[in-house]
Amino acid sequence: MAGNIAKRANGKWRARYRDEAGKEHSRHFDRKIDAQQWLDRVTSAVVTGTYADPQAGKITFSAFFGEWSARQVWAPGTVLAMSLAARSTPFAGKPISQVRRSDVEAWIKQMNAAGLAPGTIKTRYVNVRSVFRAAVKDRAIGSDPTDGVRLPRRRRADVAMSIPTPEEVGQLMTVADERFQPFVALCAFAGLRLGEAAGVQLGDVDFLRKTLKVSRQVQRLNGGEIDVRAPKYGSERVVYLADNLVNVRAKHVAKYGTTGKSRWLFAGEEEGPPHQNTVGHWWRKALRDAGLSGIKLHDLRHFYASGLIAAGCDVVTVQRSLGHSKATTTLNTYAHLWPTAEDRTRKAAESIMSASLDPPAAMLDKVAMEMRE
Template sequence: MFYKIAPEYAKNTLTNIHQVFNMMIREAVRDSYFKDNPIHAVNLPKKAKKKKVEELDEDLKDMKFWEKEEIKLFLQVVSRKGRPRDLAMFLLLIYSGLRIGEAVALTWDKVDFKKSEIKVRYTLFREKDLKSNYELLSPKTESSIRNVPVPPQVIMQLRILKNVQEQVKNDVGELYKDEGFVFTDNSGMPEPARNFNYRMTTYIKKAGVTKITPHNLRHTYASLLFAAGIDLKEAQRRLGHSSSKTTLDVYSHVMRETKIESVIQFNAIANDIF
């Protein structure tokens, strides 16, 4: 319960809720409604741990991103050679700007198929990269809790992935641990971010495009936003930045290049006219 509501409330509020529940249960135990306190051992969700959560901060020294043609070549290779969850993941990262930790933490109830929207509420933390030892934590900042619109291609591939996952569940049966995650292995466990990183490297070699990381796809998304004419405030909201200054600081050079490209395109139109 606390992990589900943690992103929506401050730590003090969660502490108060925890204390009230404990008090109620203790009274129920005293009056013989329960044999013992079922939430006695429940701990409040931890805050994200620096540099251990499966996400990276904006890195000004690593501002690589793909141009449209490189995106196309990469996705063509993943579509031909990859698994449905790979194509769904990379489409999601490219067209939503999610951090990889936010993506692997995504659950189906946070995918709004009708509105074509992704609800970012958690990031996934793994202790020493152990497959089964993970926690859902609140994202890095309050502004990271956001709803991000995505294009039809993303929603379509997520629908395909959901159908594939249902088939895996039927094949595996009771051995499948269904916790509602979107990106899982064949046992139902959330797949580690590093797996997507490894496979992305393989696809990049086959596509012959610039070598980048899953986090660089967030920069790629930002470049697409600015190329599409999305204003700064909206870009800030979609990227989950705490202020528009952060967006400016990180992507000022991308915006500058887009502005230059826009001027060139406008001049070309003017030349065609007169």
């Protein structure tokens, strides 16, 4: 960066420099020392990588988001989530260089006071933070005002998570509408998400190898339209089905067939698959008929994961079965369900004690024989 200071005819001192793009920036000062200090600060910002174009920072947060988001390759769901987060900020109309950490903190406080869940607040915060980070990389601002902002604490996974009991799942399977039973089974015994289960086609099921390919999901757009898209990032997978679940699928197809040219397993409207509202209606009816409450359809996915863990499956196996993109996601969600070191030690000690104190079968046979004599 080239810069210099010169005294003007009117007695003012002009400090100026050219940025990396060759654009000239200048300011006038009454004293030379003030001009030098300003130029030193700019030079320091360039050296440390925190330099920002003063003119670029005048764009409002909303306008910057509009220009930046138009260049991003996002799934439709991401577009909606990012737009919602950006619109929710009270500083949307403020020049992005003037947004301070205090503005972000006030926004977080506002969402918390409105009763939004900590998870929802974190999601919006992360989305808005990505906008500011893009602005830093674009040299529109020198630093990210979201850095270090504290968020409301989330409940521990073991407290927040609700896992139905086998008895409750069995009850739901019994009373659910016959056409809906296989849907419940896919969520409870294969761990599919609502949209993934709704998007299953006959060709996804390999009855011989007893597998199910998860390669799409169904989402409902604004206005009630159906959108069929790829699953969440990293969620494409092959699920290994229990024999009974394969039988449930086969009986369903034999009795009700499939829907539309795509051969959807579950029928929605106009030969298409069902969306969230339709499935939600089926689920609420099943809960009422079972005399249950407080159980979400997504809780069946937790039920499936807990069953895999209880059966001794490792983290990677559970991760792949659930379609998590990273093992850390699986651990962050279900770590409390895996046996601890204390659990393993207790079980090992019990095994040692049983082997030492429980009478061997041969000894019991000998005692029984002596008693008969």
